[in-house]
Amino acid sequence: MYRLLDNNYTNAQLFEEGLTDVGKPLHLFVINNEPEFNPEKIKQEGKTVLMINNGIHPGEPEGIDASLKFADDILRNKDGLAKLLENTVIIIIPVYNIGGHLNRSAYNRSGQTTPYETGFRGNAKNLDLNRDFTKCDSENAKSFTKIFTEWNPDAMLDTHTTNGSDHQYTITLISPEPDLFPPVQDKFLRDKMIPSLFAGMKNGKYELIPYVAWMNDDPKKGIVLWKDGARYSSGFASLFDSYGMVTENHIYKDYPDRVASCYQFIETLAKFTSKNSASINKSRKEGEKESMAITEYPITYELDTTQFRMIEFKGYEASDTIVSPVTGVKRFGYDRSKPFTAQIPYYDTWEPAEFVKVPEFYVLPQSYHEVIERLDNAGVNYSTLKNDTVMEVTVDYIDKCTSPKAPYNGHYYHDKVQTHSEVQKIAYYKGDLLIPMRQKSIKYILEMLEPKAADSFFRWNFFDNILDQREYFSSYGFEDNAIKYLEDHPDFNRKFQEKRKKDTAFAQNHRAQMAFIYNNSEWLEKTWKRYPVGKIY
Numbered sequence: 401m402y403r404l405l406d407n408n409y410t411n412a413q414l415f416e417e418g419l420t421d422v423g424k425p426l427h428l429f430v431i432n433n434e435p436e437f438n439p440e441k442i443k444q445e446g447k448t449v450l451m452i453n454n455g456i457h458p459g460e461p462e463g464i465d466a467s468l469k470f471a472d473d474i475l476r477n478k479d480g481l482a483k484l485l486e487n488t489v490i491i492i493i494p495v496y497n498i499g500g501h502l503n504r505s506a507y508n509r510s511g512q513t514t515p516y517e518t519g520f521r522g523n524a525k526n527l528d529l530n531r532d533f534t535k536c537d538s539e540n541a542k543s544f545t546k547i548f549t550e551w552n553p554d555a556m557l558d559t560h561t562t563n564g565s566d567h568q569y570t571i572t573l574i575s576p577e578p579d580l581f582p583p584v585q586d587k588f589l590r591d592k593m594i595p596s597l598f599a600g601m602k603n604g605k606y607e608l609i610p611y612v613a614w615m616n617d618d619p620k621k622g623i624v625l626w627k628d629g630a631r632y633s634s635g636f637a638s639l640f641d642s643y644g645m646v647t648e649n650h651i652y653k654d655y656p657d658r659v660a661s662c663y664q665f666i667e668t669l670a671k672f673t674s675k676n677s678a679s680i681n682k683s684r685k686e687g688e689k690e691s692m693a694i695t696e697y698p699i700t701y702e703l704d705t706t707q708f709r710m711i712e713f714k715g716y717e718a719s720d721t722i723v724s725p726v727t728g729v730k731r732f733g734y735d736r737s738k739p740f741t742a743q744i745p746y747y748d749t750w751e752p753a754e755f756v757k758v759p760e761f762y763v764l765p766q767s768y769h770e771v772i773e774r775l776d777n778a779g780v781n782y783s784t785l786k787n788d789t790v791m792e793v794t795v796d797y798i799d800k801c802t803s804p805k806a807p808y809n810g811h812y813y814h815d816k817v818q819t820h821s822e823v824q825k826i827a828y829y830k831g832d833l834l835i836p837m838r839q840k841s842i843k844y845i846l847e848m849l850e851p852k853a854a855d856s857f858f859r860w861n862f863f864d865n866i867l868d869q870r871e872y873f874s875s876y877g878f879e880d881n882a883i884k885y886l887e888d889h890p891d892f893n894r895k896f897q898e899k900r901k902k903d904t905a906f907a908q909n910h911r912a913q914m915a916f917i918y919n920n921s922e923w924l925e926k927t928w929k930r931y932p933v934g935k936i937y
């Protein structure tokens with residue numbers, strides 16, 4: 401159908417934008433009001449770019465169908481819709497997870513009855529693509545990053561379906577999380593964009609509610625603004641101060657209503673990006689300046705439970721005493737015969753809990769090709785060293801981190817990362833990367849290269865090679881050097897002898913005593929647990 405639209409209209413074009421894991425190309429459908437498809441030229445005209453991503457979870461296909469209908473309607477100027485294109489260009493990924501979409505079955509969604517048959521959540525590599533935006537294990541994510549970098553969308557919508565809870569709404573929204581944006585954009589989102597989207601939806605058939613993420617076991621006690629990290633589409637967009645959001649259609653409603661409500665949201669969002677193109681552009685331009693000047697970067701957030709506002713919520717009474725007809729055991733659920741309308745607290749403020757200091761440069765050894773490939777795709781600027789050199793830099797040592805017993809999305813994701821910093825003189829070589837921080841992708845670079853950031857390359861195992869030792873010592877081969885070390889360091893020798901006296905197990909363990917000396921000496925390899933990305937402040 402997109403090919404037909406491409407053939408019929410000169411102001412719309414279907415592009416192939418790189419590959420996906422199933423070997424088939426990722427498509428991008430661009431709708432303008434003139435035959436101009438160069439993002440730079442379009443941006444120069446002051447137009448906003450609205451990006452819509454569909455079918456990342458193929459069992460959640462409302463956006464696939466809604467986008468097709470919207471593209472058709474706006475191109476045929478139904479109800480004067482084409483006017484929106486004067487100020488905004490719409491770019492659509494028809495289906496993102498093509499491999500999963502082809503893996504169709506009526507048995508992919510055990511709690512969903514319509515549509516009868518859908519694709520599968522995992523892609524051709526069995527990856528959940530909505531966890532892959534920073535680590536980019538998939539070709540899909542690599543292609544997506546290139547599209548995102550090329551088009552720098554002002555707003556991005558990723559369409560989904562949810563079974564999280566039951567209520568009366570057909571469509572819910574994970575709005576852009578204002579606290580992830582610089583102050584000027586935080587204000588724009590809270591005062592203008594988010595209220596306008598909810599008000600716009602109220603004018604139509606389908607009312608919108610924030611995605612129902614509970615504070616407690618009952619929505620009446622309050623719901624929370626869901627905060628997506630950078631591995632998710634909307635969190636990824638926020639790294640570039642792009643207004644990324646997610647619709648979650650409600651799984652238990654009829655499919656035609658789900659598609660129609662998704663369509664209504666796309667139309668509402670397109671109307672907003674068109675009508676407010678000047679203020680969106682202004683907010684992002686000013687936001688960019690604010691982001692580029694930051695001195696601290698928040699790496700963790702905590703929900704502020706003192707900040708909330710009351711919103712109207714149309715739910716069904718929740719109960720944990722419903723008797724299951726299958727097992728005969730009491731279970732949690734909702735009683736659809738008991739709808740209610742209530743004012744409930746909505747908690748929408750996340751406060752930064754931990755910061756890292758922003759360096760002026762990172763120095764990245766050229767051997768980390770997989771990291772460099774991802775930085776390139778995301779449009780990061782850097783220069784390379786012209787000569788071999790020794791530089792004084794600040795480096796982090798990974799003191800502690802945990803890893804799960806079973807892999808998560810193809811990785812042994814590191815949690816609870818603890819580090820300490822040291823200033824060291826380190827040899828770098830011609831061709832190593834010098835990455836200046838005062839550039840547009842500053843937040844992306846920080847998120848990816850600060851080891852403690854939640855979706856950093858370190859967390860996702862790109863630097864695991866530093867976590868075990870290479871040289872180490874032999875229990876008997878190190879003895880001569882150990883004796884010499886004790887002779888040359890009388891203070892340490894005293895400490896060593898005291899420990900032997902006090903700790904009998906230690907005194908009887910040859911290897912432990914040798915390790916005690918080795919680990920305190922300059923023989924201990926400096927590269928062990930040393931995160932290899934240097935920082936210059």
Ligand SMILES: [Zn+2]
Binds near residue numbers: 457460560561
């Ligand atoms: Zn989903």
